[in-house]
Amino acid sequence: MADAIKEARKTQYFASLKNVPTSPRKMKLVADLIRGKEVNHALGILKFSKQEASGRLEKLLLSAIDNWKQKNEGKDVDQANLYVKTIFVDSARILKRLRPAPQGRAHRILKRSNHVTIFVDSKPTENQEN
Numbered sequence: 001m002a003d004a005i006k007e008a009r010k011t012q013y014f015a016s017l018k019n020v021p022t023s024p025r026k027m028k029l030v031a032d033l034i035r036g037k038e039v040n041h042a043l044g045i046l047k048f049s050k051q052e053a054s055g056r057l058e059k060l061l062l063s064a065i066d067n068w069k070q071k072n073e074g075k076d077v078d079q080a081n082l083y084v085k086t087i088f089v090d091s092a093r094i095l096k097r098l099r100p101a102p103q104g105r106a107h108r109i110l111k112r113s114n115h116v117t118i119f120v121d122s123k124p125t126e127n128q129e130n
Contacts, residue, residue: 012121013071014064015061015118017056017116019092019115020053021113022052022053022112024091026051030054033046035087039077043062061118068120082120084118086117088117091112091115092114094112094113097110
């Protein structure tokens with residue numbers, strides 16, 4: 001089973017980012033913007049997005065594209081019709097902090113972080129299907 005998973009991973013092109021100090025909810029909002037989009041279109045969306053998480057996702061998408069380039073030497077990214085196949089955001093460690101509150105109390109502050117994984121793949125053209 002493990003060998004089958006390793007063989008399947010060789011044909012998948014992905015990049016992952018661990019322990020990003022951003023709330024998973026905020027990261028998921030940006031991830032939803034680019035899910036299923038063509039790579040160049042997704043990079044444009046991320047470049048001009050106001051959210052802070054978009055800068056980190058842009059670097060991650062560029063890393064996934066570079067991983068695709070390494071395994072497919074000699075192929076052009078524009079001709080390959082690369083798109084964001086899958087992107088998912090998982091919750092990571094949560095730092096628990098205390099903030100002083102009135103009357104000697106303390107309020108708990110949760111500083112959340114997340115893991116992001118992005119898969120890119122080339123869309124099959126009509127010529128490849130036939």
